[in-house]
Amino acid sequence: xxxxxxxxxxxxxxxxxxxxxxxxxxxxxxxxxxxxxxxxxxxxxxxxxxxxxxxxxxxxxxxxxxxxxxxxxxxxxxxxxxxxxxxxxxxxxxxxxxxxxxxxxxxxxxxxxxxxxxxxxxxxxxxxxxxxxxxxxxxxxxxxxxxxxxxxxxxxxxxxxxxxxxxxxxxxxxxxxxxxxxxxxxxxxxxxxxxxxxxxxxxxxxxxxxxxxxxxxxxxxxxxxxxxxxxxxxxxxxxxxxxxxxxxxxxxxxxxxxxxxxxxxxxxxxxxxxxxxxxxxxxxxxxxxxxxxxxxxxxxxxxxxxxxxxxxxxxx
Numbered sequence: 001x002x003x004x005x006x007x008x009x010x011x012x013x014x015x016x017x018x019x020x021x022x023x024x025x026x027x028x029x030x031x032x033x034x035x036x037x038x039x040x041x042x043x044x045x046x047x048x049x050x051x052x053x054x055x056x057x058x059x060x061x062x063x064x065x066x067x068x069x070x071x072x073x074x075x076x077x078x079x080x081x082x083x084x085x086x087x088x089x090x091x092x093x094x095x096x097x098x099x100x101x102x103x104x105x106x107x108x109x110x111x112x113x114x115x116x117x118x119x120x121x122x123x124x125x126x127x128x129x130x131x132x133x134x135x136x137x138x139x140x141x142x143x144x145x146x147x148x149x150x151x152x153x154x155x156x157x158x159x160x161x162x163x164x165x166x167x168x169x170x171x172x173x174x175x176x177x178x179x180x181x182x183x184x185x186x187x188x189x190x191x192x193x194x195x196x197x198x199x200x201x202x203x204x205x206x207x208x209x210x211x212x213x214x215x216x217x218x219x220x221x222x223x224x225x226x227x228x229x230x231x232x233x234x235x236x237x238x239x240x241x242x243x244x245x246x247x248x249x250x251x252x253x254x255x256x257x258x259x260x261x262x263x264x265x266x267x268x269x270x271x272x273x274x275x276x277x278x279x280x281x282x283x284x285x286x287x288x289x290x291x292x293x294x295x296x297x298x299x300x301x302x303x304x305x306x307x308x309x310x311x312x313x314x315x316x
Contacts, residue, residue: 018158041150047164050091050145051188053247056242059115070121075128078114080136083138085215090114099236100124100229101252104136105145112140123232124225131222132229135212135252140212144204148250156220205252209274213281224280229253230271 015038022034022139062071064079082089090106093115100120106112114136121129139145209226215218230253241248241255248256254268 007195021158035130041211047107052117053103053250054093054113056098056244056247057095057224059095059196061093063089068102074116074121074129074133077126078133080214081130081134081137085134085141087137089113090137090140094118094121097238097240099238099255100232101238101251101253102132102136103252104139105148105250106140107146108143109140111146116142119236122227124228127218127221128225128228131212131216131218131225133219134216135208137215138208138211139204141215142204142207144208148204149247151175160239185195205269206274206277209278210281213278219278219281223275226271226274226278228255253291 018038019031019034022031022037044088062075064072064075066072066075071094074094078092079089087109090104090109090112091114093113097116097117097119098119100123102114102116102120104112104114114133116129116132118130124132139148209219209222213222216222233253233255238255243250245256248254249268253271
């Protein structure tokens with residue numbers, strides 16, 4: 001209940017920020033328009049959150065009738081993990097991106113979808129893929145998916161509105177703060193939106209890691225997967241994510257270039273901290289960095305060495 005209350009307050013803060021930007025740009029009329037837009041965007045995001053992001057990333061739905069064994073195993077594992085988590089089976093999608101990554105979306109568990117990139121399916125072994133998808137199903141079970149999508153929508157809208165501040169409203173004398181206020185608005189509004197976004201997303205990643213480990217019964221596989229995804233993602237650009245940075249917080253690892261630190265301006269905790277938290281679940285120290293193979297993801301099948309045999313844990 002406390003977590004839901006905190007999330008509601010943060011979302012209310014984003015909405016208030018959006019309305020405030022409207023006021024600074026267009027006065028009372030701008031505030032009214034911004035409020036109407038915020039309500040409309042929240043309603044639209046609620047009913048169409050899965051379609052918005054999946055269409056943006058060109059994701060295609062797959063099922064167990066697909067011919068390629070790699071995709072068939074991926075779908076089968078998602079279904080089996082959903083059954084273990086007592087969740088309705090989500091729709092399963094694949095994205096044509098070489099950057100290894102994954103996300104979940106949907107307004108509730110009954111309308112959820114999970115998506116993984118072809119890069120993730122090729123670079124990780126089956127245990128690690130299961131660990132990643134269990135993490136995404138944990139987001140579904142925790143009902144994080146709607147929150148993350150609405151947050152991404154509002155944060156993106158605030159940034160766009162602020163960037164176009166110079167072109168809206170009356171002349172500079174009519175705007176609160178004049179030209180100086182407008183410039184400050186263009187800089188500070190996106191930063192404030194990003195901070196609210198981070199406050200919502202970072203804690204949820206730790207929770208999804210922990211609950212995902214419970215679903216899969218294999219925290220070590222998720223820890224290994226996080227290391228490999230992080231290492232590969234640094235060198236492979238996700239063009240769609242770069243064009244829509246507000247959606248970056250939805251992925252298991254930040255898809256944007258140069259955002260790996262666990263600091264105030266990161267939507268994700270550092271991978272090292274997440275791995276350490278997972279290894280504590282099985283009473284072990286953090287493992288060495290996962291091995292990386294040159295050219296990974298550009299070969300057929302799994303491009304990285306198979307993860308060592310699973311160490312028995314509390315959920316085995």
